[in-house]
Amino acid sequence: MDQSLFTSILFATVVAGTPLIITALGELVTEKSGVLNLGPEGMMSVGAVAAFAVTHHTGNPWLGILAGMVAGMLMSLLFAFMALTLMANQVASGLALSIFGVGLSAFIGKSYESVALPSIVPMRIPLLADIPYIGPALFQQQALVYFSWILIGLVAWFLYKSKVGLILRAVGESPVSAHEIGHPVILIRYLATLFGGAMAGVGGAFLSVFYTPMWVEGMVAGRGWISLALVVFATWRPMRVMIGAYLFGGAMITQMFVQGSGLKLSIPAQFLSSLPYVATIVVLVLISRNLKTIRLNSPASLGQPFLPDA
Amino acid sequence: MWLKFEARTEPSLLMRYLSPVLAVFLMLICGLVLFSVLGKNPMEGFKVFFLNPVKDTYGMAELLLKATPLMLCAVGLSVGFRANIWNIGAEGQLLIGALAGGWVALHFEHSTSPLLLPAMILAGALGGMLWAAIPAFLRTRFNANEILTSLMLVYIAQLVVSWLVHGPWKDPDGFNFPQTKQFQVHAMLPLLKAGTRLNAAFLVGIGGLVVGWVFMNRSFLGYQMKVAGQAENASRYAGFSAKRTVWFGMLAGGCMAGIAGLAEVAGPIGQLTEHISPGYGFAAMIVAFLGRLNPIGIFFSSLLMALLYLGGEQAQQYLNLPSSISNVFQGMLLFFLLGSDVFVYFRPRFARRNK
């Protein structure tokens, strides 16, 4: 394989994996607190359209990212109010969030469909970017790519080394016990859910502002759902989210490279496009098969409402 | 003041039936606000969206036509939802059902047999069940979450449809449009009323509701599924098979969705294309919840949801709004419903916050 092909495959894999890492880490924190939010698809969609609109109007992609984050948070706030305050079924509320978010983004995005954003110059890291093969692929990326790496470390540190992270895990395991020893279960779950929303919003923003960069209805194309599967794949551990995300990223760009490589393969394009979805199913099967691993790692109260007796 | 909820000792039956009404009411209010925000006259918007679609016989027939796939999918999904089997892939099952039924129509393109239509319906049902069997198998054999697998299969089904209509099944005389040949007349569902598009699938839908009602309320298997949904441990204690529950819950949804898909292609569409369903499989989840997972409720909620689809088309035509406004309304409706449901099990209480 020549250098440029290898480098560009690696480059594209990292780019494709980045929104998955960011969104999945957010969802991971949410789930660790015992809240199952099936809404990443909706939150990413709304984040994507909000970021696109704001970037288009202000010309500032960073304001766009911020808008995506806020939009994702607002969406997750809606979910949190349903699932935590009104104690609605979390599965149903999450589905509602996804359906609503996808619809809302299509509605808002209609007027932006023919607009293009200027592409944004990547951030080059001196010295590291000069490493042959991997340098240009890994260290000449958008700032959000570096952010996703930092985020992994931050989330891992937060969950396993900080006291608040310990409390969050405790709430996810047994909200009743956490309440009894005096931790504000609902507040912590709210915050964890909002963080998940914020990250899904950023993940969506990355798609519309940096990745494509344009708005097309349905452009999130299942990445929110794949992020959910990623959390299971990672058995709720932050480091593994990265591995999984790049695996999926690789599956997503195959089509691009098979078509771009000039190879006249007789595989229909649709088959290659279905790879990430097939991969999600396969990965879920492989991980879920081992019931004990799942039970040991998944937050024990995942998806269950909590009502403190007041 | 701080809003708190305390558990009711018995769930409120009144609120159970009132909360969908409350949800619809809240959605309408939000709709009026939304129209104003978008710079439209809210009353005009309301009229265009909710009244215009059903002002004549043709409109009513369109309403029933659109409600048919929704009620079919929703009643099938309810069987699973009652048992906490979250089949959210009805859209994919609908597509594969349409493909399977469509294949029969295309394969026997010169048949005049009266059995052709029943065979198509059967093929549609089997196609939907096949697609639903995949998540059922993965769940029972490998414990894989059916929410994610059934959803992934929606994307895959869409790609399968796209491949077939772009490739092997494309109409050679179709000017390269991604679509198959038109179905012949014997492969089309008979119309119920001349001058409209309403066809016999509506009767199939009503039949589905009746069968669903008997199953859910009178059969022992329906009872077992209810127990499985409410208390998994009790179901295991009683010795009900968890695997059978999963299989049945998934297959019921797949079967009905498959028939719904067939009804679309052998009804209003008349051929296979890339656009068989405007998200009926997803909207059906809202229909199912709004109808309280109960066939009688589903009948009414499918009419409402159909109205939202028609309203969206009208809004696009007369108010110059994107038709995806339907999805916004659908999402809002589901949210309001889930929110209103808190009153079924809890009593609101305004209490002073503890200082």
Added chain:
Amino acid sequence: MQTPSTETPRLAVKGIRKAYPAVVANDAVSLSVMPGEIHAVLGENGAGKSTLMKLIYGVTHPDAGEIRWEGKLVTIKNPAQAREMGIGMVFQHFSLFETLTVVQNVALALPGKFDLVALAKRIEEVSERYGLPVDPRRLVHALSVGERQRVEIVRCLLSDPRLLILDEPTSVLTPQAVRKLFETLRKLAAEGRSILYISHKLDEIQELCHTATVLRGGKVIGTCKPAEETPATMARMMIGEDLPVCQHGDDSTHGEVRLKLEGLSRVAEDPFGTDLKDINLEVRSGEIVGIAGVSGNGQQELLLAISGEEPGASKRGVQICGVPAGRMHSGRRRGLGMCFVPEDRLGRGAVPRLTLTENTLLTAHRHGMLNHGLIRFKTARRFAEACITRFDVKCGGSESEAKSLSGGNLQKFIVGREIMQNPKVLVLAQPTWGVDVGAASFIRRTLVELRNQGTAILVISEELEELFEIADRIVVIAKGKLSPIKATSQTGVEEIGIWMSGLWPGAEARKKDSHVA
């Protein structure tokens, strides 16, 4: 034993009221505790003891009344504040997190700096000082129930409480471990700490406590000095009548073997569960066999294996009326004439949101309630109504939801539902847990009657007194293994207590780190 005197009480509550939608849990409750005093709160299940403690610890808040802490009027917002004031609480069901280590669990409940290494050291110091051995680095799910309780107590002591609340602390201990706990508690009291000791066990209160406040139906019935009372007089205060006695009747002649466990071994499905190891047991027609043990030693796994909720790999592991049933699921085992009553009522023995009629169908549907796959609701309703009448289930009729019944009444319904199916074998777990004294004695009498009619009955219980009252033969489960079996008349609480820590004659040499109790 001397009562500490005349200073201001450490804690004084006055006129406390707390109402839930269905029940007034506390009504005009008052009590006061002096420094260095061990004060019992005595009452039946549902008398309002736990609610009162939750109010004092700030888990919930009173509707009316006042709480004075060392003379000062206070409002206790939450447990964190209660701890800051100097109140510590050991919960009956433990508020520990299984996937975390001991030191992490302790850190969660302490304010201040997050330094696990220093904290581990402090845990070791405190545990040594009070004779409560715990290893701070171990994961909680690997600990026995007794160890978990020690973690809870150590966690409380680390915040140096002046009032320690213990909720039914001895229900998870062997008689020997109870004695050790009492030593620790006396030591704490001697340091001037006050202790609120919640229990319904009269002999323990007499042995340990200086004063007792008796609750019944949410109200204070009286205060007494246990040393000056007899168990009978305290019982009368607690339940308002004399303690009912269960007539055990003659040892009937035992018939054929109805339930046989043969070499039953099982690796627990739950990662935090106990593995069953080579269990052999026979239960014959006309006898009650009791399985004693400290909770968490394999009782749940054993019940799941016997009931068929988790069928096994070996056919012969469980034999019902001579039929190898080890691989059958619970429905088929019921078909062989076995019925069972699980320890969890809501959600396992009954579906909370279904009516009693519908809950009848759960296990009794074989008895003519089905017609070609459709339900005969009339037959089911008649069965439910008969059960309600015969077992004196207090409820709003056969159409009330299972959730609306009190624990004791629901238990009577479930026991009744199983008994009315005329089982050849009946297996029960914790048949009288959380049931009031009257209902408990009714359930025990019914079981003895059923035994006399020839049913083979197996009772798994953590209450030794109960087993000695009704069982013909008794066996102990510890760490997933069964002890030798003994006729109840040939043994006593002391011997069974020792066995409960896994030390029966012939038990293999135990590893150093294996704590059972």
